[in-house]
Amino acid sequence: MAWETMSFHSINANWQSIERLLSTIRKTHVNGGVILKCFEADDRSLFRKRIFILSNQFESRFQTFLQTVSDSNLLEEFDLEFPLDPLPTFSPIVPLALEGELTHTILSGGAYERFRGSVDEARKLTRDFMASILENQWLSASAFKSDTPWSNWFYDVAWDATYLIFDDKKARIWLLCITDTD
Incomplete structure (x- = not known):
């Protein structure tokens, strides 16, 4: 089965x-926001992240994935129009x-607000967040980052980020989006 039909x-x-973690980012990105979505393949036995991530068509597969889940009204916040313009460019990043990166995002804050806690408090927030979504399966997950504003939800300035986290064991894709503006 192809990814396009999942x-x-x-x-x-x-x-x-x-x-x-989401609440902390919302407090510092007051003119923007943060969205986290988790999607699980309906047929978990067919989910193989390698088919998605090892493709030279990663970005177009991301667009196809977005179309699939937006057809089910699971991404209403983004008010998506296809084809995506611009099509985002992703770079691999290991979960650790x-x-x-998320610790740095918390510590540096948004356009006008900064995190009021310590480095250790920020690290704990992100460590707990990542442990929850990966269920401590650090080495079996893959992650990707894009700074491309692929929807009008983003403000197309310095605080735009999209993270995709793939969990093969649970057949899940996590979509984390952050934006702010001055």
């Missing part, structure tokens, strides 16, 4: 560690580095 459903991920 279907996904949304997972309600309002766990305490996730909500703490993603934890560091």
Whole structure:
């Protein structure tokens, strides 16, 4: 089965560690925001992230994935129009580095607000968040980052980020988007 024909459903991920991280980012990105979505393949036995991530068509597969889940109204916040313009460009990032990137995002804050806690508090927030979504399966996950504003939800300035996290064991794709503006 090809990725293009797969279907996904949304997972309600309002766990305490996730909500703490999202709330912290919302407090510093006051003119923008943060969105986290989790999607699980309807047929988990067919989900293989390698088919998606090892493709030289990663970005177009991302667009196809977005079309699939937006057809189910699972991405209403983004008010998507296809084809995406611009089509985002993604770079691979290991999950442990993603934890560091999110810590940096918290510490540096948004356009007008900064995190009022310590480095250790920021690290704990991101460590708990990543441990929750990966269920401590650090080496079996893959992550990707894009700074491309692929929807009008983004403000197309310095604080735009999209993260995709693939979890083969649970057949899940996590979509984390952050934006702010001055």
